[in-house]
Amino acid sequence: MAEPLILQTAGLTAGYGEIQVLWGIDLAVVRGEITALIGSNGAGKTTLMRTLSGLIPVRGGHILSDGRDLTGAGAAALLAHGIVHVPEGRRLFGAMSVEENLLMGAYARKAGRAEIRRDLDRVYTTFPRLRERRNQQAATLSGGEQQMCAIGRGLMSAPLLLMIDELSLGLSPLLVEQLVDALRVLNRDGTSILLVEQDVTIALDLCHRAFVMDMGRIVREGSGQELLADPIVRDAYLGVLHE
Numbered sequence: 001m002a003e004p005l006i007l008q009t010a011g012l013t014a015g016y017g018e019i020q021v022l023w024g025i026d027l028a029v030v031r032g033e034i035t036a037l038i039g040s041n042g043a044g045k046t047t048l049m050r051t052l053s054g055l056i057p058v059r060g061g062h063i064l065s066d067g068r069d070l071t072g073a074g075a076a077a078l079l080a081h082g083i084v085h086v087p088e089g090r091r092l093f094g095a096m097s098v099e100e101n102l103l104m105g106a107y108a109r110k111a112g113r114a115e116i117r118r119d120l121d122r123v124y125t126t127f128p129r130l131r132e133r134r135n136q137q138a139a140t141l142s143g144g145e146q147q148m149c150a151i152g153r154g155l156m157s158a159p160l161l162l163m164i165d166e167l168s169l170g171l172s173p174l175l176v177e178q179l180v181d182a183l184r185v186l187n188r189d190g191t192s193i194l195l196v197e198q199d200v201t202i203a204l205d206l207c208h209r210a211f212v213m214d215m216g217r218i219v220r221e222g223s224g225q226e227l228l229a230d231p232i233v234r235d236a237y238l239g240v241l242h243e
């Protein structure tokens, strides 16, 4: 039977130079689910994603995925395993076309041309705007289209787990709605997602389970519905006072 946890961390610590940011993170992401990570600015969400994708080193604890210990595996090995990070700010190659950016996502795969074509077609089906603009320079895309392209590039890496940092940042409500719908479809079709989203209502509404981070620690976890009803979460992150 397949391991139900696609990602698990135990006592994960990490930081930058002298600064420790993560203080023993226990995270569990169930295969086939959307897991949300919420918390105020500076809580350590991006640092956690960077650690999970090998961009910054693990200092203590473990990263397990699909029954394998990937602690210290390095960015290339984590990507090859399928831990795929769509970074905050999208980081596209601005001078390259949409399609070239998408194909960059498949760069490290050992897949054949037909398989890559099929996955590219799936990205275009998910985001028809990208098909229309496939020959356009990425730098000329709107913010929402850039986010579609960044997510599409992530999908081209054949993710076991797609990690998206700040889905909605700087985007109009209509575009955010389109992106949320796209994530629902991708998830329904089997993609496991770890999402950082500053709009807590959107995040908790979309996810199966959520983890709340504060000052480098997980301070709460539960289903989206449980956390939406949690007075402490409502008070701290939804701007709702106790009734």
Ligand SMILES: Nc1ncnc2c1ncn2[C@@H]1O[C@H](COP(=O)(O)OP(=O)(O)O)[C@@H](O)[C@H]1O
Pocket: 016, 019, 021, 039, 040, 041, 042, 043, 044, 045, 046, 047, 048
């Ligand atoms: N490159 C860096 N060097 C030093 N400190 C950093 C760096 N990036 C982030 N930090 C610090 O780490 C903490 C967590 O930041 P971050 O992971 O970006 O939080 P979040 O994504 O939840 O807003 C903050 O105190 C931030 O100032």
Ligand SMILES: [Mg+2]
Pocket: 045, 046, 047, 088, 165
């Ligand atoms: Mg961040």
